[in-house]
Amino acid sequence: MKQAAVAIVLVAADxxxxxxxxxxxxxxxxxxxxxxxxxxxxxxxxxGEDAVDTVIRECFEELALSLSADQLLGTLDIYATQSGYAVTPVVFATTNEPDLCLNPKEVDQVFRIKLSDLSGERSAQFFSQGENGRRLIRFSIFDHHIYAPTAAILYQFIEMTAGRYQRVDDLAAPDFARR
Incomplete structure (x- = not known):
């Protein structure tokens, strides 16, 4: 599998x-x-990059967000995608107000999602799809649905913040979300 990493960057809500x-x-x-x-x-x-190095580089390339290893809180479980990636979620926290500059070739918009908006009525939804009955996950945000792998990673993180460990390797994305 190809190695990838994503950042869960904790910041103050705006x-x-x-x-x-x-x-x-x-x-x-x-x-x-x-x-x-x-x-x-x-x-x-x-x-030659590890997951932390990848996230630090990618956050700078996408958002002009400078992260450093001293802001690292840890990692979540590696999530294997249906498209052949092993994605390591890396959690960072920043107390500084970041001055973001979006790379228009990679990012159209960036949002701050409050952790409380990922629980309660907006918490993860589970359902099965297709003849094989794959277990799917989604979050509803902005009148849109966010699917795995992002939804699975967010779900594991929210569960961890609540003091519960939840494996997510059995949660899949719908076929259309793989494009």
Whole structure:
């Protein structure tokens, strides 16, 4: 499998609530793969990079967001995608207000999603699809659905913040979300 990593970057919510949020991007509509999909910042690892190095590089390339190893909180389980990637979610926290500059070749928009918006009524939804009955996951945000792998990674993170460990390797994306 090809190695990739995504960032869960914890920041202050931008609504004055004092809550913690994370960055979610809307990928550029002209990208070759996963165009126009919501995703965590990140991407494929370069030769010799570990997951932390990949996330630090990708966050800078996509958002001009400078992260450093001293902001690292840890990693979640590697998620194997249906398209052949082993994705390592890496969690960072920043107390500084980031000055973001989006790379228009990669990111159309960036959002701060409050952690509380990923629970309660907006918590993960599970269903099965197709003849094989694959277990799918999605979150509803902005009147859109976010599917695995992003949804699976967010679900594991939200469960961890609640003190529960939840494996997510059995959660799949619908076929249309793989493009």
């Amino acid at each position: 609504d004055g609530s004092g809550e913690t949020a994370l960055f979610l991007t809307l990928r550029c509509a002209k990208m070759r793969s996963h165009a126009g999909q919501y995703a965590l910042p990140g991407g494929r690892g370069d030769q």
